[in-house]
Amino acid sequence: xxxxxxxxxxxxxxxxxxxxxxxxxxxxxxxxxxxxxxxxxxxxxxxxxxxxxxxxxxxxxxxxxxxxxxxxxxxxxxxxxxxxxxxxxxxxxxxxxxxxxxxxxxxxxxxxxxxx
Amino acid sequence: xxxxxxxxxxxxxxxxxxxxxxxxxxxxxxxxxxxxxxxxxxxxxxxxxxxxxxxxxxxxxxxxxxxxxxxxxxxxxxxxxxxxxxxxxxxxxxxxxxxxxxxxxxxxxxxxx
Numbered sequence: 001x002x003x004x005x006x007x008x009x010x011x012x013x014x015x016x017x018x019x020x021x022x023x024x025x026x027x028x029x030x031x032x033x034x035x036x037x038x039x040x041x042x043x044x045x046x047x048x049x050x051x052x053x054x055x056x057x058x059x060x061x062x063x064x065x066x067x068x069x070x071x072x073x074x075x076x077x078x079x080x081x082x083x084x085x086x087x088x089x090x091x092x093x094x095x096x097x098x099x100x101x102x103x104x105x106x107x108x109x110x111x112x113x114x115x116x
Numbered sequence: 117x118x119x120x121x122x123x124x125x126x127x128x129x130x131x132x133x134x135x136x137x138x139x140x141x142x143x144x145x146x147x148x149x150x151x152x153x154x155x156x157x158x159x160x161x162x163x164x165x166x167x168x169x170x171x172x173x174x175x176x177x178x179x180x181x182x183x184x185x186x187x188x189x190x191x192x193x194x195x196x197x198x199x200x201x202x203x204x205x206x207x208x209x210x211x212x213x214x215x216x217x218x219x220x221x222x223x224x225x226x227x228x229x
Contacts, residue, residue: 033215042222043204043222043223043225044118044220044222044223045206045208045220045223047217047219050217052215091159095218097215099213100171100172101172102147102164102172102210103149103161103164103172103174104149104151104161104208104218105161106158106159106160107158108158109158109159
């Protein structure tokens with residue numbers, strides 16, 4: 001079974017600084033997708049960024065980028081120029097590419113605080 | 117706005133009761149997924165339906181059941197409720213294919229007194 005581990009329950013960063021959230025996963029599959037979701041106090045689940053395992057290039061979405069290391073099964077999220085609105089719970093997630101098993105497996109989350 | 121609608125937003129009930137949570141997927145999405153978010157267990161997959169048929173089952177209790185109707189909306193039924201069932205229940209939907217992203221509703225907050 002696949003697992004997702006986020007080893008940092010909480011992190012803090014100064015506004016305008018850069019922060020990296022860590023995530024490791026375990027799977028025997030070769031084809032899958034990885035995601036970072038953001039959950040602000042409103043409790044909505046917002047997709048931040050997505051990475052296909054078959055792509056070597058790291059995904060980037062504006063101030064958000066990932067460092068995907070497939071061999072190490074590592075998938076970290078870097079947030080540049082942190083803003084107050086980035087304060088939220090961040091979940092790393094795994095999804096199989098299997099047609100019959102495409103549920104999402106979430107890590108426990110990292111709560112990110114932005115210090116003004 | 118994700119396009120996924122969940123009702124009600126909040127539900128307060130007592131132990132032993134039965135409730136039904138409703139989810140309307142985005143237009144065109146055939147797959148519906150249910151997740152439970154509790155403080156001690158985090159976000160866990162419960163069950164998936166695809167075009168009316170159950171496709172995958174996760175850590176769903178026998179007291180819980182779900183179905184997807186011909187109009188593709190889905191309902192999650194929770195019975196014999198216990199204090200530990202208090203959680204945020206999310207519905208997500210996606211188009212066919214695992215490369216399609218899942219879009220989450222705003223969730224239903226269930227509180228058991």
